Amino acid sequence: MDEGKMDENEWKYHGEGNKSLVVAHKQRCVVLRFLKFHPNRNKASEEIFQHLQNIVDFSKNVMKEFFGENYVHSGEVVQLPLDFVKQLCLKIQAERPESRCDKDLDTLSGYAMCLPNLTRLQTYHFVEHRPILCVEIKPKCGFIPFSSDVTHEMKHKVCRYCMHQHLKVATGKWKQISKYCPLDLYSGNKQRMHFALKSLLQEAQNNLKIFKNGELIYGGKEARDSVTDWNELAHHLKPFFFPSNGLASGPHCTRAVIRELVHVLTWVLLSDTDKSRLGTWRAVPGTQGLRACEASPFSRQLHCQGKNTPEHSGLPKGCLLYKTLQVQMLDMLDIEGLYPLYSRVERYLQEFPEQRKTLQIDGPYNEAFYQKLLDLSTEDDGTLAYALTKVQQYRVAMTAKDCSIMITLSPCLQDESPGHRAVVPSSKSRLAFSVSVLDLDLKPYESIPHQYMLDGKIVSYYSKAVRAKDAAAAAPPRFKGNEDCTLVLHKV
């Protein structure tokens, strides 16, 4: 990329999260990722450069080690002409979702990250002229805390995602509770994974997006605009999964296409595409914390039928879900066990603020930082060193709990050899695929008190909601439902 000759018309709005905004090049397979800030809270250019460089270093020196070379794309920091950034900001403003406009793109520093566009196969060159489908999944935390520091009994039964759903619906972030439960997706059991993926397709929230040829075609909508149109989706997907046969349109075709998509995604998610030496790295021995979640509709349905939830069938050790889960499990103490250790570090820093740098709170995220994360002991010897290691491991685990998995699929042309690319042996079409992980920015040290507060809020809201539901179920029949009420009114 020639940073000297940048034209905003060659770029288009691609997407954004809470902290960054992404634009994609119209011809080439690259994106620019800018930081966002609350209005009037812009930082010094040097600070922004350092922050972005830290993101790149953390990705290269830490996350690549944990996830494996193949899955992580670290990108590089680039300096852009300020005029280009300002024009780009104006050009894309109208396309930004309203709910994200509380923050503005950083137009003052001129720094951004340049990354491969992961919604296209990772060729990093010019756009390939063959259709490309990309499914982005933000799977969230895939285990139930196993720490003995957990005080809320509910946290041993119901996963955080399922509990959080209730609070999110109550606060209006989403319209309805999703049937998706991360524990089903991470179970490695095909039946449970199919259920999880179908649930994501029914209620995408911010956990599922589908792109076709780099354009968003499904998900990524705000609560008020989210309409699940499977017929339209199936129309987009049909050429990928049923390229030659003449499946008619209509509900039968829609179901067949969705089923095929779910099967292919499950196959890809379970495939071991990383041959790096780190395939067997484990945060926690055995299957600790991997039980089913009581709130998952899949488990509840089986429970009603008097059956047990099929246990996880075990994720293959090289697959991205397995690696993500292992990194998430660096959170061995849960926020309840971690918070007192954070307070220990915080007390030390209050007394010796100049030590912040030595302790590598804000980087550098180098080999030494990575090595310290490998100490998995949970014997608290009362030292600052122990507390610091657990705090840093927690930050890394939280990062893995919030990352996204990108799966790209593209049909192999007839008689074409896939070359170095892995292929889904789908019966209807041969699809070359690649898998990668994105949004691996280390969570800030400062977010720990917020995590602690939020955890309490999620559990107490959920417990209250469950109690209210139980009370309603136990109430005399005339208070039970609308029909009963109507009858009483008729009598009057």
Ligand SMILES: O=P(O)(O)O[C@@H]1[C@@H](OP(=O)(O)O)[C@H](OP(=O)(O)O)[C@H](O)[C@H](OP(=O)(O)O)[C@H]1OP(=O)(O)O
């Ligand atoms: O706390 P959670 O689980 O709600 O996660 C936040 C995400 O909400 P979600 O529940 O996925 O809708 C949230 O996503 P949205 O902005 O809601 O799309 C962010 O990813 C946030 O991370 P950060 O503060 O921007 O670094 C996430 O915050 P962290 O907890 O990962 O810091």
Ligand SMILES: Nc1ncnc2c1ncn2[C@@H]1O[C@H](COP(=O)(O)OP(=O)(O)OP(=O)(O)O)[C@@H](O)[C@H]1O
């Ligand atoms: N390299 C990439 N290639 C293609 N699309 C990308 C890439 N990086 C980000 N995106 C898209 O942009 C969106 C926002 O990016 P990202 O998740 O990094 O933002 P964020 O603000 O850090 O997220 P969060 O809300 O989790 O903090 C992603 O969900 C994804 O759809």
